Amino acid sequence: MIKPxxxxxxxxxxxxxxxxxxxxxxxxxxxxxxxxKTLGGHRRIPKEELDDFIRRNKMILxxxxxxxxxxxxxxxxxxxxxxxxxxxxxxDVDCADDGFEAGVLAIQNEPxxxxxxxxxxxxxxxxACRLIRENPLLKNTKVLVLTGYPSKANFERVLRLGxxxxxxxxxxxxxxxxEIDSLLKKETT
Numbered sequence: 652m653i654k655p656x657x658x659x660x661x662x663x664x665x666x667x668x669x670x671x672x673x674x675x676x677x678x679x680x681x682x683x684x685x686x687x688k689t690l691g692g693h694r695r696i697p698k699e700e701l702d703d704f705i706r707r708n709k710m711i712l713x714x715x716x717x718x719x720x721x722x723x724x725x726x727x728x729x730x731x732x733x734x735x736x737x738x739x740x741x742x743d744v745d746c747a748d749d750g751f752e753a754g755v756l757a758i759q760n761e762p763x764x765x766x767x768x769x770x771x772x773x774x775x776x777x778x779a780c781r782l783i784r785e786n787p788l789l790k791n792t793k794v795l796v797l798t799g800y801p802s803k804a805n806f807e808r809v810l811r812l813g814x815x816x817x818x819x820x821x822x823x824x825x826x827x828x829x830e831i832d833s834l835l836k837k838e839t840t
Contacts, residue, residue: 658695661686666825667701667739678704705739718835719743719760723753723779724768724797729820733766736824737831750774754782757789764831767814769798769805777809784813793834797822 656663661672661679668675676694678684685700720742722733730746737744745760747753751774757765765783769776776796783789794814798805801819809817815834818827 657698658687659698659701661694661696664696664701666823667736668705669825702739718764719745719762720831721745721747721753721756721760721762721765723747723750723765723771723776725749725771726768729768733827736827740828742831750776750779750782753779757783757792758786761788762792764793764795764834766795766797766827766831769796769809770800777812780809780812780814795830795834797827 659667661675664675664684665672675684675696679686679694679696684696684704686694686696688694718741720737722730722737722744723746724730724733725748727748730748734744734746745756745762747756749771753765753767754774756762767776767779774782776798780794780796783792783794793816796806796809796814796817797820798817799820801817806817816830818830
């Protein structure tokens with residue numbers, strides 16, 4: 652599960668910024684990135700400082716500018732964590748907590764990628780995926796399934812319904828970003 656963070660280690664900040672932790676340490680040493688030290692001497696970067704550093708240095712991937720992602724998950728902590736992660740990488744992000752709300756937002760905003768949970772109350776991810784694929788307005792929208800129920804049967808079923816990719820929860824933030832970037836590149840080729 653991806654949770655909102657208050658502090659980042661130098662390794663975690665490196666993952667967010669796509670640099671090595673030694674680069675993060677150098678930025679801290681030279682005063683470019685503010686951090687605190689724990690009693691054990693470890694560096695921790697407050698979330699606000701990391702967000703400010705990203706903004707100041709315009710560290711948004713060019714290919715992500717104006718790309719819209721719709722996160723569909725009934726777990727608020729997952730929605731919040733994913734939204735924060737994706738916004739920090741330059742995506743416009745909408746969130747829905749069930750398949751019905753997702754359908755409304757998808758038609759209104761025509762996202763480039765929908766990150767879709769399978770098991771939700773009401774309209775589940777399987778039905779939502781089928782409806783997305785039946786709507787001509789969403790023919791170019793990529794569907795990335797992110798589920799806590801990663802069985803072969805679930806993956807085969809949702810791929811038959813039109814999903815582009817299936818991944819298991821929990822997932823590392825940098826892996827999810829790479830998968831979304833990959834889907835966006837397929838969209839333009």
